[in-house]
Amino acid sequence: MSFNAFLPYLAVMAGVTYLVRAIPLVLIKKKIENKFILSFLYYMPYAVLTVMTIPAVFFATDNVISAIAGVAVALLLALLKQGLLSVALGASLAVFIAQLIIQYF
Secondary structure, eight states: OOHHHHHHHHHHHHHHHHHHHHHHHHHOOSOOOOHHHHHHHHHHHHHHHHHHHHHHHHTSSSOHHHHHHHHHHHHHHHHTTOOHHHHHHHHHHHHHHHHHHHHHO
16 A cells, blocks of 8 residues: 555544544533443544454455455454564464465465
């Protein structure tokens, strides 16, 4: 992905994440006590980041099968409470190995 194609994604993601947090602070003067609204405001940035990242993951490789292998390894390592570096390296290694296997066959 080129830098010029990346900038709009970054700007939209930053804008949406910021606005979801800033609008309630500007519009609502008293403390928010509703548990649903609090959980919505807490999880919204993670949901937006996920929705914008997942499609890019599946189109980043030459083959969808290698992308699925990388996502599977990343999810497994994340569920095993590994650190971010371990998850990233493990997913990258899985994609690399899957690409080698796909090219061999």
